[in-house]
Amino acid sequence: MTITLAEELALLSLDDGSGEARERRSASWAVAGGILLDLVLAGRVSVSGGRLTVTDESPTGEPLLDGRLALIAAWTGRRGRAPKVTEWLTKDQAEAPAATVARLCERGLVVEERRRVLGVFPVRRYPEADGSAERELRERLRAVVLDGADPDERTAGLIALVHGAGLHRLAFPGEPRKEVAARMEKAAEGQWAGEGVREAIRDMGAVMAAVTVATIVAATG
Numbered sequence: 260m261t262i263t264l265a266e267e268l269a270l271l272s273l274d275d276g277s278g279e280a281r282e283r284r285s286a287s288w289a290v291a292g293g294i295l296l297d298l299v300l301a302g303r304v305s306v307s308g309g310r311l312t313v314t315d316e317s318p319t320g321e322p323l324l325d326g327r328l329a330l331i332a333a334w335t336g337r338r339g340r341a342p343k344v345t346e347w348l349t350k351d352q353a354e355a356p357a358a359t360v361a362r363l364c365e366r367g368l369v370v371e372e373r374r375r376v377l378g379v380f381p382v383r384r385y386p387e388a389d390g391s392a393e394r395e396l397r398e399r400l401r402a403v404v405l406d407g408a409d410p411d412e413r414t415a416g417l418i419a420l421v422h423g424a425g426l427h428r429l430a431f432p433g434e435p436r437k438e439v440a441a442r443m444e445k446a447a448e449g450q451w452a453g454e455g456v457r458e459a460i461r462d463m464g465a466v467m468a469a470v471t472v473a474t475i476v477a478a479t480g
Contacts, residue, residue: 262363262366262368262392263293263294263297263321263323263324263362264293264294264296264297264413264416264417265290265291265293265294265297265323265355265359266293266323266359266362266363266366266368266392267293267392267396267417268286268289268290268359268417268420268421268426269290269356269359269360269363270363270368270369270393270396271286271393271396271421271426271429271430272286272289272290272426272429273360273369273386273387274386275386275387275390275393276387277384277386278369278370278372278384278386278387279384280356280385282425282426282428285424285425285426285470286356286424286426286429287353287355287356288348288352288424288467288470289423289424289426289467290352290355290356290359291347291351291352291355291356292348292420292423292424292463292466292467293359293417293420294323294324294327294351294355295311295327295331295344295347295348295463296416296420296459296460296463297321297324297413298319298324298327298328298331299455299456299459300412300413300416301319301324302314302315303315303316303317303319303324303328304328304331305455305459306344306458306459306462306463307455307458307462309343309344309345309465309466310341310342310344311331311341311342311344311346311347312335312341313328313331313332313335313336316328316329316332322362323358323359323362326358327351327358330351331347334347334350344462344463344466345466345469345470348466348470360385363385364385366389366392367388368387368388368392368393369385369386369387370385370386370388371384371385372384372386397430399414400417400418400421400430400431401431403415403446404418404430404431404439404442404443405431405434405439405442409449410446410449412456412460415447415460416447416456416459416460416463418443418446418447419447419460419461419463419464419467420463420464420467421443422440422443422444422464422467422468423463423464423465423466423467423468423470424467424468424470425468427439427440427443447460447464448461
């Protein structure tokens with residue numbers, strides 16, 4: 260099963276048993292970034308110099324991406340200039356995770372559970388229903404980051420987002436964070452894609468890193 264980068268990031272963030280989202284703030288930015296990077300890889304948008312341009316509004320055939328593409332096209336069309344990537348991600352990071360998890364539910368990879376905390380506060384959890392996609396994902400990440408295999412451009416982009424958002428422990432629980440981070444940085448910066456895609460990956464990774472720092476400062480300030 261081929262799933263989107265955003266779905267892969269969401270799977271990493273959801274606890275398999277409880278269905279609770281871990282590292283929610285950073286993961287939400289990474290999920291929004293995953294959608295955007297998949298649209299870059301599909302040739303629908305470009306990211307250059309930290310700015311976002313819609314290059315092709317035709318559908319990709321993937322509902323999650325096509326819904327976001329329509330929103331981006333309408334949003335950029337009203338602005339009169341190419342907006343910064345950070346502007347779109349700031350706008351979308353609160354909404355993208357819900358749309359992404361809904362797509363995982365449609366695929367049967369997670370299941371929605373509704374309950375009330377203390378009998379009053381409604382919460383939703385998304386425990387794993389089918390672990391095949393996540394197992395394949397973790398095997399792919401492990402092959403590149405720990406075993407040194409060459410990544411394809413999607414995997415390199417995924418690694419850049421995970422690294423930039425500081426989600427190392429979600430991707431590699433139990434592994435030394437410093438060592439994993441160094442290997443992720445090397446993999447993300449490799450020559451595994453065309454220059455336009457590499458530039459987009461670099462920009463997205465930089466955005467994720469900046470957002471992660473700001474999130475930590477806000478949480479501790």
